[in-house]
Amino acid sequence: MDLPLQLDRTSVVPLHRQLTQQLRQAILDGRLPAGARLPSTRSLAAELGISRNVALAAFDDLFADGYVVGQHGSGTYVAHDLPVLPRPAMPTPSGAPRWLRPTAPPALTFEPLRPGVIEFRLGKPAVQSVPPDVWRKIWADIGSHPPPADYGAPSGDPELRAAIAGYLGRARGVACGPDDIVVTSGAIQSLDLLARAILLPGDVAAFEEPGYPVSRHVLLGRGARILPVPVDDDGVQVDALPSGSDAPYVVYVTPSHQYPLGGRLPIPRRMALLEWAAANDALIVEDDYDSEFRFDAPPLPALAGLDTSGRVAYIGTFSKVLSPALRLGYLVAPPPLRERVVRLKHLTDFHTPWPVQRALASFIQGGHLERHIRRMRREYAEKRAALRATLAPVEPLARLIGLEAGLHAFLELREEIDARDIARETLARNVAVSTLDGYYHAMSPRNGILLGYGGLELAEIVSGAAVLVDVIQRKAR
Amino acid sequence: MDLPLQLDRTSVVPLHRQLTQQLRQAILDGRLPAGARLPSTRSLAAELGISRNVALAAFDDLFADGYVVGQHGSGTYVAHDLPVLPRPAMPTPSGAPRWLRPTAPPALTFEPLRPGVIEFRLGKPAVQSVPPDVWRKIWADIGSHPPPADYGAPSGDPELRAAIAGYLGRARGVACGPDDIVVTSGAIQSLDLLARAILLPGDVAAFEEPGYPVSRHVLLGRGARILPVPVDDDGVQVDALPSGSDAPYVVYVTPSHQYPLGGRLPIPRRMALLEWAAANDALIVEDDYDSEFRFDAPPLPALAGLDTSGRVAYIGTFSKVLSPALRLGYLVAPPPLRERVVRLKHLTDFHTPWPVQRALASFIQGGHLERHIRRMRREYAEKRAALRATLAPVEPLARLIGLEAGLHAFLELREEIDARDIARETLARNVAVSTLDGYYHAMSPRNGILLGYGGLELAEIVSGAAVLVDVIQRKAR
Numbered sequence: 001m002d003l004p005l006q007l008d009r010t011s012v013v014p015l016h017r018q019l020t021q022q023l024r025q026a027i028l029d030g031r032l033p034a035g036a037r038l039p040s041t042r043s044l045a046a047e048l049g050i051s052r053n054v055a056l057a058a059f060d061d062l063f064a065d066g067y068v069v070g071q072h073g074s075g076t077y078v079a080h081d082l083p084v085l086p087r088p089a090m091p092t093p094s095g096a097p098r099w100l101r102p103t104a105p106p107a108l109t110f111e112p113l114r115p116g117v118i119e120f121r122l123g124k125p126a127v128q129s130v131p132p133d134v135w136r137k138i139w140a141d142i143g144s145h146p147p148p149a150d151y152g153a154p155s156g157d158p159e160l161r162a163a164i165a166g167y168l169g170r171a172r173g174v175a176c177g178p179d180d181i182v183v184t185s186g187a188i189q190s191l192d193l194l195a196r197a198i199l200l201p202g203d204v205a206a207f208e209e210p211g212y213p214v215s216r217h218v219l220l221g222r223g224a225r226i227l228p229v230p231v232d233d234d235g236v237q238v239d240a241l242p243s244g245s246d247a248p249y250v251v252y253v254t255p256s257h258q259y260p261l262g263g264r265l266p267i268p269r270r271m272a273l274l275e276w277a278a279a280n281d282a283l284i285v286e287d288d289y290d291s292e293f294r295f296d297a298p299p300l301p302a303l304a305g306l307d308t309s310g311r312v313a314y315i316g317t318f319s320k321v322l323s324p325a326l327r328l329g330y331l332v333a334p335p336p337l338r339e340r341v342v343r344l345k346h347l348t349d350f351h352t353p354w355p356v357q358r359a360l361a362s363f364i365q366g367g368h369l370e371r372h373i374r375r376m377r378r379e380y381a382e383k384r385a386a387l388r389a390t391l392a393p394v395e396p397l398a399r400l401i402g403l404e405a406g407l408h409a410f411l412e413l414r415e416e417i418d419a420r421d422i423a424r425e426t427l428a429r430n431v432a433v434s435t436l437d438g439y440y441h442a443m444s445p446r447n448g449i450l451l452g453y454g455g456l457e458l459a460e461i462v463s464g465a466a467v468l469v470d471v472i473q474r475k476a477r
Numbered sequence: 478m479d480l481p482l483q484l485d486r487t488s489v490v491p492l493h494r495q496l497t498q499q500l501r502q503a504i505l506d507g508r509l510p511a512g513a514r515l516p517s518t519r520s521l522a523a524e525l526g527i528s529r530n531v532a533l534a535a536f537d538d539l540f541a542d543g544y545v546v547g548q549h550g551s552g553t554y555v556a557h558d559l560p561v562l563p564r565p566a567m568p569t570p571s572g573a574p575r576w577l578r579p580t581a582p583p584a585l586t587f588e589p590l591r592p593g594v595i596e597f598r599l600g601k602p603a604v605q606s607v608p609p610d611v612w613r614k615i616w617a618d619i620g621s622h623p624p625p626a627d628y629g630a631p632s633g634d635p636e637l638r639a640a641i642a643g644y645l646g647r648a649r650g651v652a653c654g655p656d657d658i659v660v661t662s663g664a665i666q667s668l669d670l671l672a673r674a675i676l677l678p679g680d681v682a683a684f685e686e687p688g689y690p691v692s693r694h695v696l697l698g699r700g701a702r703i704l705p706v707p708v709d710d711d712g713v714q715v716d717a718l719p720s721g722s723d724a725p726y727v728v729y730v731t732p733s734h735q736y737p738l739g740g741r742l743p744i745p746r747r748m749a750l751l752e753w754a755a756a757n758d759a760l761i762v763e764d765d766y767d768s769e770f771r772f773d774a775p776p777l778p779a780l781a782g783l784d785t786s787g788r789v790a791y792i793g794t795f796s797k798v799l800s801p802a803l804r805l806g807y808l809v810a811p812p813p814l815r816e817r818v819v820r821l822k823h824l825t826d827f828h829t830p831w832p833v834q835r836a837l838a839s840f841i842q843g844g845h846l847e848r849h850i851r852r853m854r855r856e857y858a859e860k861r862a863a864l865r866a867t868l869a870p871v872e873p874l875a876r877l878i879g880l881e882a883g884l885h886a887f888l889e890l891r892e893e894i895d896a897r898d899i900a901r902e903t904l905a906r907n908v909a910v911s912t913l914d915g916y917y918h919a920m921s922p923r924n925g926i927l928l929g930y931g932g933l934e935l936a937e938i939v940s941g942a943a944v945l946v947d948v949i950q951r952k953a954r
Contacts, residue, residue, distance in 0.1 A: 057848075061847070064851070064854070065647065065650075093811055094786070099726040100675065104820065105673075105674070105820045105824065106824070107823075124627055128623050129623075135620050137620070139616045139832070143613040146605050146606075147799060147803060149604045149932045150601055151802060171542065185829075186827060192824065221824040324627060324827075325830070325831035335567065336569070347669065348666060349665055350691075351804065353662065353832075355830075355832055355836070356832055374537050
């Protein structure tokens with residue numbers, strides 16, 4: 001065979017793959033025609049000065065991909081029916097195929113972080129403070145055994161469920177056992193499964209206004225109609241919920257730290273909300289997304305801990321205490337609802353990936369979660385104090401609220417200072433903030449800026465907030 | 478303070494948690510009444526012979542949970558408003574709440590593996606053969622950095638998408654770039670997202686009969702009506718698909734290794750299927766769940782590689798080449814469909830967990846996936862040979878088919894030997910097999926047994942198959 005085969009021993013591409021590629025290219029461009037006999041692996045190895053195993057691996061690949069036929073002593077030949085040549089690109093159906101329904105699902109924006117910009121983005125925790133030794137050990141454990149040979153339980157790993165139940169009892173006063181927990185791939189999935197279990201297209205869901213856009217879109221994506229319920233500095237205005245025949249089936253709330261305004265629902269409103277749900281046979285969806293973090297303020301019991309009639313579905317997440325990229329959360333729901341959610345979870349993705357479930361079970365069982373939360377509480381308290389101190393000079397022009405809990409706050413601006421102008425001008429100076437108007441569904445928005453500070457370094461908070469102060473003060477002049 | 482605090486230094490429970498628990502108990506049962514002043518952490522530490530940090534940690538916990546108030550020099554007191562006491566159990570709504578819709582979603586069974594039983598379960602790969610060094614290193618890398626501070630792209634990690642696109646081009650002749658790929662949490666999620674993108678309740682979906690029950694339930698869970706399309710030993714009978722106004726929008730097929738009968742769809746049927754889809758403006762969903770494994774048989778091109786008109790959505794998975802518990806798969810779909818799927822993925826769980834995506838990207842980029850597949854092909858070929866040899870004696874009573882590819886085969890039994898009797902009797906001898914009847918939606922089933930052999934050891938295959946032979950032979954007497 002007279003083929004110009006050239007192997008590059010300095011390349012990162014393994015030798016057998018180089019050989020495969022060059023032989024395949026020779027077959028595809030006709031230098032090795034159909035039916036041609038290839039040299040034996042032994043002679044090829046000798047000719048190229050490689051081990052015979054390298055040649056064997058290349059031949060295996062070519063055989064597997066259908067470029068050559070025959071094997072084991074009888075010789076290797078270029079196949080007559082070559083595999084279909086790769087197309088240059090994916091074909092696109094012409095026109096509008098009938099299987100592509102006219103209505104597209106609602107679109108959420110996803111923007112990766114911009115390097116060089118101080119982003120006061122909501123929901124970003126301080127991942128640099130995850131204890132490196134513990135983190136390393138937990139993942140090393142995952143890699144120290146082969147993966148499971150079979151699927152796991154749709155409701156989640158039993159040890160993780162037990163660990164979460166214990167944590168919820170200790171930290172949130174929600175008494176539940178492992179069987180009450182469903183492990184999910186994050187709060188979005190928890191809400192999506194709930195919506196699928198209870199909502200039919202056209203059903204009305206009451207939703208905080210302003211509220212968490214992702215959750216609202218999840219409900220819209222299920223065909224729900226949104227009934228906006230106004231929010232004030234103390235959270236959702238329970239007395240604005242319609243009763244009787246107008247009462248919605250379901251209401252979505254964030255009582256620990258209203259998303260995005262930051263209010264904490266007072267006890268009397270909590271009791272009133274539970275009474276409303278009982279009187280109107282409705283389900284309360286409690287999204288407790290960052291309840292772990294609260295400062296100089298007494299804890300308030302979760303609705304799920306106060307509920308005595310099985311009308312609260314509780315959504316928890318590890319996105320804020322660890323990382324949103326883990327996609328791990330959980331759901332506590334009254335038994336008949338929980339059973340449906342487990343069935344739907346099975347039909348949706350069978351179960352949440354095993355490595356992530358096991359890693360979190362170790363993290364909680366070893367006491368690391370609660371230790372980490374305690375440490376983060378102190379760290380966030382410092383960041384919060386720095387934010388407040390740096391923003392103090394704008395006080396006559398703006399009011400900072402929602403700082404008692406969570407990892408973000410709301411800076412309400414005086415009417416004549418347009419929040420969108422401020423956001424545009426800070427961005428020009430590499431400081432990104434979001435304006436409140438994007439969080440509304442229907443009502444006219446309050447004028448202000450949201451500041452997520454959890455994931456920023458102290459120095460970034462101070463310099464970013466200083467830019468904000470400067471921009472606001474110039475605007476007010 | 479005269480409290481009987483007893484710390485156990487030999488316990489696995491950390492000292493600070495023991496202290497927290499005992500103080501909390503004392504508060505709850507009234508030994509420490511509301512308003513009582515706790516001793517200082519310094520004196521408590523001295524009295525108990527523990528470090529002050531341990532006492533501080535316990536006080537932090539009690540403060541965080543709302544059992545005590547005040548801090549930093551001014552003294553610590555038992556709170557007046559105690560956190561709500563944990564309930565004994567989750568409350569259940571009485572009667573049938575209106576938010577629990579009358580129709581429950583379809584239920585799939587999930588049975589964990591039974592220890593001590595040789596289970597010829599379908600879809601179980603040989604996880605013990607995953608190379609331990611590589612596996613260890615890949616997960617160690619995950620643990621060597623803090624987790625990401627923010628969410629990832631809904632379509633998946635860009636490096637993983639590039640790695641999958643490269644692999645698909647090399648191994649399956651499906652030419653696509655990273656942007657054509659959507660990373661999903663397994664084949665079930667791929668199908669569920671597709672169903673959500675294209676099916677409205679009541680729409681008809683054509684489905685192989687017999688077929689993969691989980692996929693059928695996913696479609697049923699979306700409200701689809703199933704149109705069963707008969708399958709023979711060569712796969713789905715394309716000429717049985719209705720045309721014209723009766724043609725369904727979508728057909729689900731497993732052409733590489735029909736699930737469960739094991740046929741490989743011949744090229745003429747593949748071309749006919751693509752022509753049918755073009756003529757009837759339908760979408761083909763190609764579930765290529767175990768195409769990596771094929772024995773003494775030439776490769777057949779994927780439908781997605783033959784498609785020139787954008788009518789194939791291709792579902793791939795790492796469940797069979799690595800482990801089903803990873804919950805990692807991918808979808809290749811024509812551009813307008815792919816965009817919808819990405820939107821729905823965002824609304825469903827935002828993205829697949831980052832650790833699993835990163836681990837698989839390393840596995841593919843390092844060349845380990847293809848090396849592993851080559852090794853597994855040899856291992857499975859041996860297992861398959863052992864299964865065939867051990868079952869040879871029943872040949873007049875039973876016919877073994879579907880062995881050219883995949884990790885399972887079908888043993889068709891003569892009419893007078895009832896498959897369910899055989900399964901019952903082998904189970905009594907600790908050998909579990911499934912019968913074909915469970916895989917049908919509507920038509921009358923063929924009589925036989927399914928044998929998943931991928932995850933069993935060679936010795937288990939031989940002894941399990943020997944039991945099966947014995948049971949069949951006794952039955953035929």
